[in-house]
Amino acid sequence: TEDTHGPQGIGYAELPVSTRPLSDRDATTMWIELVRSRPGEITGLVTGPLTNLALAIRRDPELPRLLKRLVLMGGAFQHQGNTTPTSEWNIAVDPEAAAEVFAAFSGLPPERHPIVCALDITETVEMTPEHIRRLAERAGSIPAESISSSDAPGVRSTASNPIVRHFSDAVRFYLEFHRDHDQGFLAHMHDPFAAALALDADIATYRHATVDVELVGTLTRGTTVADWRGMWGREPNAAIATRTDPEAFFDRLIERVGELAARLYPAPGPKEGASGIERVE
Structure with a gap:
Protein backbone atom coordinates (compact mmCIF):
# COMPACT_ATOMS: atom_id res chain seq x y z
CA THR A 1 0.00 0.00 0.00
CA GLU A 126 3.38 3.97 19.22
CA MET A 127 6.83 4.99 18.01
CA THR A 128 7.70 8.69 18.29
CA PRO A 129 10.66 10.77 17.09
CA GLU A 130 12.15 10.44 20.58
CA HIS A 131 12.49 6.68 20.13
CA ILE A 132 14.36 7.23 16.87
CA ARG A 133 16.65 9.78 18.53
CA ARG A 134 17.46 7.28 21.28
CA LEU A 135 18.16 4.51 18.76
CA ALA A 136 20.57 6.75 16.85
CA GLU A 137 22.28 7.71 20.09
CA ARG A 138 22.67 4.04 21.05
CA ALA A 139 24.26 3.37 17.67
CA GLY A 140 26.74 6.22 18.12
CA SER A 141 25.40 7.90 14.99
CA ILE A 142 26.02 11.61 14.39
CA PRO A 143 24.60 14.19 14.26
CA ALA A 144 21.75 13.73 16.75
CA GLU A 145 18.73 12.35 14.88
CA SER A 146 15.96 14.92 15.02
CA ILE A 147 12.55 14.49 13.38
CA SER A 148 9.85 17.10 13.82
CA SER A 149 6.26 17.33 12.67
CA SER A 150 7.10 20.77 11.32
CA ASP A 151 9.76 19.41 8.92
CA ALA A 152 9.06 19.69 5.22
CA PRO A 153 7.62 16.46 3.77
CA GLY A 154 10.25 14.04 2.57
CA VAL A 155 13.23 15.40 4.50
CA ARG A 156 15.98 12.77 4.54
CA SER A 157 18.17 11.72 7.41
CA THR A 158 21.84 12.76 7.46
CA ALA A 159 22.82 10.13 10.04
CA SER A 160 26.37 8.85 9.73
CA ASN A 161 25.24 5.29 10.43
CA PRO A 162 23.53 3.72 7.37
CA ILE A 163 21.18 1.53 9.44
CA VAL A 164 20.03 4.54 11.45
CA ARG A 165 19.63 6.55 8.26
CA HIS A 166 17.48 3.94 6.53
CA PHE A 167 15.47 3.26 9.69
CA SER A 168 14.78 6.96 10.19
CA ASP A 169 13.80 7.54 6.56
CA ALA A 170 11.46 4.53 6.59
CA VAL A 171 9.71 5.53 9.82
CA ARG A 172 9.50 9.25 8.93
CA PHE A 173 7.17 8.37 6.05
CA TYR A 174 4.97 6.38 8.44
CA LEU A 175 4.95 9.23 10.98
CA GLU A 176 3.72 11.57 8.27
CA PHE A 177 1.05 9.06 7.20
CA HIS A 178 -0.38 8.87 10.72
CA ARG A 179 -0.27 12.64 11.11
CA ASP A 180 -2.06 13.17 7.80
CA HIS A 181 -4.79 10.77 8.94
CA ASP A 182 -5.32 12.62 12.24
CA GLN A 183 -3.70 9.93 14.38
CA GLY A 184 -0.84 12.06 15.69
CA PHE A 185 2.82 12.30 14.73
CA LEU A 186 3.56 8.69 15.61
CA ALA A 187 3.96 5.29 13.97
CA HIS A 188 2.33 2.06 15.05
CA ASP A 245 4.33 -2.71 28.04
CA PRO A 246 5.07 -0.54 24.99
CA GLU A 247 8.04 1.22 26.54
CA ALA A 248 9.64 -2.08 27.52
CA PHE A 249 9.22 -3.15 23.89
CA PHE A 250 10.87 0.06 22.68
CA ASP A 251 13.74 -0.35 25.14
CA ARG A 252 14.43 -3.75 23.60
CA LEU A 253 14.07 -2.52 20.02
CA ILE A 254 16.42 0.41 20.64
CA GLU A 255 18.98 -1.83 22.31
CA ARG A 256 18.86 -4.58 19.68
CA VAL A 257 18.79 -2.41 16.55
CA GLY A 258 21.09 0.23 18.02
CA GLU A 259 23.65 -2.39 19.04
CA LEU A 260 23.46 -4.02 15.60
CA ALA A 261 24.00 -0.67 13.89
CA ALA A 262 26.95 0.15 16.18
CA ARG A 263 28.53 -3.25 15.57
CA LEU A 264 28.17 -3.22 11.79
CA TYR A 265 29.11 0.44 11.36
CA PRO A 266 31.27 1.53 14.31
CA ALA A 267 31.40 5.25 14.98
CA PRO A 268 34.72 6.97 14.23
CA GLY A 269 36.98 6.76 17.27
CA PRO A 270 39.75 8.95 18.65
CA LYS A 271 43.35 8.38 17.63
CA GLU A 272 46.36 9.54 19.62
CA GLY A 273 48.59 11.63 17.39
CA ALA A 274 51.70 13.70 17.86
CA SER A 275 49.59 16.83 18.21
CA GLY A 276 46.99 15.27 20.55
CA ILE A 277 43.62 13.55 19.98
CA GLU A 278 42.20 13.70 16.50
CA ARG A 279 39.20 12.11 14.85
CA VAL A 280 39.73 9.46 12.21
CA GLU A 281 37.24 8.01 9.75
Whole structure:
Protein backbone atom coordinates (compact mmCIF):
# COMPACT_ATOMS: atom_id res chain seq x y z
CA THR A 1 0.00 0.00 0.00
CA GLU A 2 2.05 2.92 -1.33
CA ASP A 3 0.11 5.60 0.54
CA THR A 4 0.93 3.90 3.84
CA HIS A 5 4.49 2.63 3.36
CA GLY A 6 5.84 4.33 0.24
CA PRO A 7 6.43 3.08 -3.32
CA GLN A 8 8.94 0.41 -2.20
CA GLY A 9 7.26 -0.44 1.10
CA ILE A 10 10.02 1.17 3.16
CA GLY A 11 8.94 4.80 3.25
CA TYR A 12 11.61 7.26 2.12
CA ALA A 13 14.46 4.79 2.62
CA GLU A 14 16.49 3.98 -0.48
CA LEU A 15 18.42 0.77 -0.03
CA PRO A 16 21.31 -0.22 -2.29
CA VAL A 17 20.39 -2.61 -5.09
CA SER A 18 21.12 -6.18 -4.07
CA THR A 19 23.54 -8.23 -6.16
CA ARG A 20 22.34 -11.53 -4.66
CA PRO A 21 20.51 -13.86 -7.05
CA LEU A 22 16.81 -14.58 -6.55
CA SER A 23 16.06 -17.95 -5.01
CA ASP A 24 14.41 -20.48 -7.28
CA ARG A 25 12.52 -21.87 -4.26
CA ASP A 26 9.04 -20.44 -3.77
CA ALA A 27 7.77 -19.44 -0.33
CA THR A 28 5.42 -22.40 0.03
CA THR A 29 8.25 -24.86 -0.57
CA MET A 30 10.49 -22.93 1.81
CA TRP A 31 7.98 -23.26 4.65
CA ILE A 32 7.75 -27.03 4.21
CA GLU A 33 11.46 -27.71 3.73
CA LEU A 34 12.63 -25.57 6.65
CA VAL A 35 10.06 -26.83 9.14
CA ARG A 36 10.55 -30.45 8.07
CA SER A 37 14.32 -30.07 8.47
CA ARG A 38 13.99 -28.89 12.09
CA PRO A 39 10.71 -30.22 13.51
CA GLY A 40 9.64 -28.61 16.75
CA GLU A 41 12.38 -25.97 16.59
CA ILE A 42 11.14 -23.24 14.25
CA THR A 43 8.96 -20.30 15.23
CA GLY A 44 7.09 -19.04 12.19
CA LEU A 45 6.50 -15.29 11.86
CA VAL A 46 3.99 -13.89 9.36
CA THR A 47 3.65 -10.12 9.02
CA GLY A 48 1.62 -10.11 5.82
CA PRO A 49 -1.26 -12.05 4.27
CA LEU A 50 -1.32 -15.76 5.10
CA THR A 51 -1.47 -16.97 1.50
CA ASN A 52 1.89 -18.76 1.35
CA LEU A 53 1.47 -20.45 4.71
CA ALA A 54 -2.05 -21.63 3.78
CA LEU A 55 -0.70 -23.12 0.55
CA ALA A 56 2.06 -24.85 2.50
CA ILE A 57 -0.44 -26.35 4.94
CA ARG A 58 -2.55 -27.61 2.01
CA ARG A 59 0.51 -29.48 0.75
CA ASP A 60 1.68 -30.58 4.19
CA PRO A 61 -1.18 -30.67 6.73
CA GLU A 62 1.23 -31.68 9.51
CA LEU A 63 3.01 -28.32 9.32
CA PRO A 64 1.16 -26.72 12.28
CA ARG A 65 2.21 -29.63 14.51
CA LEU A 66 5.82 -29.44 13.34
CA LEU A 67 6.24 -25.75 14.14
CA LYS A 68 7.43 -24.75 17.58
CA ARG A 69 5.05 -21.78 17.45
CA LEU A 70 3.44 -19.44 14.95
CA VAL A 71 3.26 -15.68 15.47
CA LEU A 72 1.19 -13.57 13.11
CA MET A 73 0.31 -9.93 12.79
CA GLY A 74 -3.26 -9.54 11.65
CA GLY A 75 -6.86 -9.09 12.55
CA ALA A 76 -8.98 -6.80 14.68
CA PHE A 77 -11.32 -8.02 17.38
CA GLN A 78 -12.61 -5.34 19.73
CA HIS A 79 -11.06 -2.64 17.59
CA GLN A 80 -11.98 -0.86 14.38
CA GLY A 81 -10.43 -2.09 11.16
CA ASN A 82 -7.93 -0.27 8.96
CA THR A 83 -9.08 -1.62 5.59
CA THR A 84 -12.81 -1.85 6.08
CA PRO A 85 -14.66 -0.71 9.20
CA THR A 86 -14.12 -4.16 10.73
CA SER A 87 -11.16 -5.77 8.92
CA GLU A 88 -7.38 -5.46 9.12
CA TRP A 89 -5.29 -5.34 5.93
CA ASN A 90 -3.29 -8.59 6.22
CA ILE A 91 -6.45 -10.63 6.77
CA ALA A 92 -8.59 -8.66 4.31
CA VAL A 93 -6.16 -9.30 1.44
CA ASP A 94 -6.78 -13.08 1.60
CA PRO A 95 -9.51 -14.01 4.10
CA GLU A 96 -9.75 -17.58 2.81
CA ALA A 97 -6.07 -18.19 3.56
CA ALA A 98 -6.45 -16.78 7.06
CA ALA A 99 -9.49 -18.97 7.74
CA GLU A 100 -7.58 -22.06 6.57
CA VAL A 101 -4.60 -21.30 8.80
CA PHE A 102 -6.69 -20.76 11.92
CA ALA A 103 -8.63 -23.95 11.23
CA ALA A 104 -5.41 -25.92 10.76
CA PHE A 105 -4.27 -25.11 14.31
CA SER A 106 -7.44 -26.46 15.92
CA GLY A 107 -6.82 -29.31 18.32
CA LEU A 108 -3.36 -28.22 19.42
CA PRO A 109 -2.57 -27.61 23.13
CA PRO A 110 -2.70 -24.00 24.37
CA GLU A 111 1.09 -23.57 24.33
CA ARG A 112 1.06 -24.33 20.61
CA HIS A 113 -1.76 -21.97 19.65
CA PRO A 114 -0.74 -19.27 17.15
CA ILE A 115 0.03 -15.94 18.81
CA VAL A 116 -2.13 -13.29 17.18
CA CYS A 117 -1.03 -9.65 17.23
CA ALA A 118 -4.16 -7.78 16.17
CA LEU A 119 -4.75 -4.07 15.83
CA ASP A 120 -6.18 -4.11 19.36
CA ILE A 121 -2.65 -4.34 20.75
CA THR A 122 -0.35 -3.20 17.93
CA GLU A 123 -1.99 0.22 17.83
CA THR A 124 -0.92 0.73 21.44
CA VAL A 125 2.73 0.41 20.37
CA GLU A 126 3.38 3.97 19.22
CA MET A 127 6.83 4.99 18.01
CA THR A 128 7.70 8.69 18.29
CA PRO A 129 10.66 10.77 17.09
CA GLU A 130 12.15 10.44 20.58
CA HIS A 131 12.49 6.68 20.13
CA ILE A 132 14.36 7.23 16.87
CA ARG A 133 16.65 9.78 18.53
CA ARG A 134 17.46 7.28 21.28
CA LEU A 135 18.16 4.51 18.76
CA ALA A 136 20.57 6.75 16.85
CA GLU A 137 22.28 7.71 20.09
CA ARG A 138 22.67 4.04 21.05
CA ALA A 139 24.26 3.37 17.67
CA GLY A 140 26.74 6.22 18.12
CA SER A 141 25.40 7.90 14.99
CA ILE A 142 26.02 11.61 14.39
CA PRO A 143 24.60 14.19 14.26
CA ALA A 144 21.75 13.73 16.75
CA GLU A 145 18.73 12.35 14.88
CA SER A 146 15.96 14.92 15.02
CA ILE A 147 12.55 14.49 13.38
CA SER A 148 9.85 17.10 13.82
CA SER A 149 6.26 17.33 12.67
CA SER A 150 7.10 20.77 11.32
CA ASP A 151 9.76 19.41 8.92
CA ALA A 152 9.06 19.69 5.22
CA PRO A 153 7.62 16.46 3.77
CA GLY A 154 10.25 14.04 2.57
CA VAL A 155 13.23 15.40 4.50
CA ARG A 156 15.98 12.77 4.54
CA SER A 157 18.17 11.72 7.41
CA THR A 158 21.84 12.76 7.46
CA ALA A 159 22.82 10.13 10.04
CA SER A 160 26.37 8.85 9.73
CA ASN A 161 25.24 5.29 10.43
CA PRO A 162 23.53 3.72 7.37
CA ILE A 163 21.18 1.53 9.44
CA VAL A 164 20.03 4.54 11.45
CA ARG A 165 19.63 6.55 8.26
CA HIS A 166 17.48 3.94 6.53
CA PHE A 167 15.47 3.26 9.69
CA SER A 168 14.78 6.96 10.19
CA ASP A 169 13.80 7.54 6.56
CA ALA A 170 11.46 4.53 6.59
CA VAL A 171 9.71 5.53 9.82
CA ARG A 172 9.50 9.25 8.93
CA PHE A 173 7.17 8.37 6.05
CA TYR A 174 4.97 6.38 8.44
CA LEU A 175 4.95 9.23 10.98
CA GLU A 176 3.72 11.57 8.27
CA PHE A 177 1.05 9.06 7.20
CA HIS A 178 -0.38 8.87 10.72
CA ARG A 179 -0.27 12.64 11.11
CA ASP A 180 -2.06 13.17 7.80
CA HIS A 181 -4.79 10.77 8.94
CA ASP A 182 -5.32 12.62 12.24
CA GLN A 183 -3.70 9.93 14.38
CA GLY A 184 -0.84 12.06 15.69
CA PHE A 185 2.82 12.30 14.73
CA LEU A 186 3.56 8.69 15.61
CA ALA A 187 3.96 5.29 13.97
CA HIS A 188 2.33 2.06 15.05
CA MET A 189 4.93 -0.70 15.17
CA HIS A 190 2.66 -3.55 14.07
CA ASP A 191 5.22 -5.92 12.53
CA PRO A 192 8.21 -5.23 14.82
CA PHE A 193 5.98 -5.99 17.80
CA ALA A 194 5.02 -9.35 16.31
CA ALA A 195 8.73 -10.05 15.73
CA ALA A 196 9.42 -9.19 19.37
CA LEU A 197 6.85 -11.77 20.51
CA ALA A 198 8.46 -14.36 18.26
CA LEU A 199 11.68 -13.74 20.18
CA ASP A 200 10.10 -13.53 23.63
CA ALA A 201 6.41 -14.29 24.05
CA ASP A 202 6.54 -13.23 27.71
CA ILE A 203 6.44 -9.52 26.88
CA ALA A 204 2.68 -9.78 26.36
CA THR A 205 -0.31 -11.37 28.07
CA TYR A 206 -2.81 -13.48 26.16
CA ARG A 207 -6.39 -14.62 26.04
CA HIS A 208 -7.17 -17.89 24.28
CA ALA A 209 -10.18 -18.04 21.99
CA THR A 210 -11.58 -19.73 18.90
CA VAL A 211 -10.85 -17.48 15.93
CA ASP A 212 -12.50 -17.66 12.53
CA VAL A 213 -12.75 -15.31 9.57
CA GLU A 214 -15.88 -13.98 7.89
CA LEU A 215 -15.79 -14.93 4.19
CA VAL A 216 -19.20 -14.02 2.79
CA GLY A 217 -20.47 -11.01 4.73
CA THR A 218 -21.44 -8.15 2.41
CA LEU A 219 -20.13 -5.58 4.89
CA THR A 220 -17.84 -7.72 7.04
CA ARG A 221 -15.80 -9.95 4.69
CA GLY A 222 -12.27 -10.32 6.09
CA THR A 223 -13.31 -9.67 9.69
CA THR A 224 -11.66 -11.82 12.35
CA VAL A 225 -14.18 -13.09 14.89
CA ALA A 226 -13.16 -14.42 18.31
CA ASP A 227 -15.44 -16.69 20.28
CA TRP A 228 -14.29 -15.79 23.79
CA ARG A 229 -16.99 -17.77 25.62
CA GLY A 230 -17.10 -21.03 23.67
CA MET A 231 -20.48 -20.29 22.12
CA TRP A 232 -19.54 -22.16 18.93
CA GLY A 233 -18.70 -25.30 20.91
CA ARG A 234 -15.24 -25.44 19.30
CA GLU A 235 -11.89 -25.65 21.09
CA PRO A 236 -9.73 -22.49 21.18
CA ASN A 237 -7.21 -22.25 18.35
CA ALA A 238 -5.42 -18.94 19.01
CA ALA A 239 -3.64 -17.00 21.75
CA ILE A 240 -4.62 -13.37 21.22
CA ALA A 241 -2.16 -10.84 22.64
CA THR A 242 -4.18 -8.47 24.81
CA ARG A 243 -1.69 -6.42 26.82
CA THR A 244 1.95 -5.36 26.75
CA ASP A 245 4.33 -2.71 28.04
CA PRO A 246 5.07 -0.54 24.99
CA GLU A 247 8.04 1.22 26.54
CA ALA A 248 9.64 -2.08 27.52
CA PHE A 249 9.22 -3.15 23.89
CA PHE A 250 10.87 0.06 22.68
CA ASP A 251 13.74 -0.35 25.14
CA ARG A 252 14.43 -3.75 23.60
CA LEU A 253 14.07 -2.52 20.02
CA ILE A 254 16.42 0.41 20.64
CA GLU A 255 18.98 -1.83 22.31
CA ARG A 256 18.86 -4.58 19.68
CA VAL A 257 18.79 -2.41 16.55
CA GLY A 258 21.09 0.23 18.02
CA GLU A 259 23.65 -2.39 19.04
CA LEU A 260 23.46 -4.02 15.60
CA ALA A 261 24.00 -0.67 13.89
CA ALA A 262 26.95 0.15 16.18
CA ARG A 263 28.53 -3.25 15.57
CA LEU A 264 28.17 -3.22 11.79
CA TYR A 265 29.11 0.44 11.36
CA PRO A 266 31.27 1.53 14.31
CA ALA A 267 31.40 5.25 14.98
CA PRO A 268 34.72 6.97 14.23
CA GLY A 269 36.98 6.76 17.27
CA PRO A 270 39.75 8.95 18.65
CA LYS A 271 43.35 8.38 17.63
CA GLU A 272 46.36 9.54 19.62
CA GLY A 273 48.59 11.63 17.39
CA ALA A 274 51.70 13.70 17.86
CA SER A 275 49.59 16.83 18.21
CA GLY A 276 46.99 15.27 20.55
CA ILE A 277 43.62 13.55 19.98
CA GLU A 278 42.20 13.70 16.50
CA ARG A 279 39.20 12.11 14.85
CA VAL A 280 39.73 9.46 12.21
CA GLU A 281 37.24 8.01 9.75
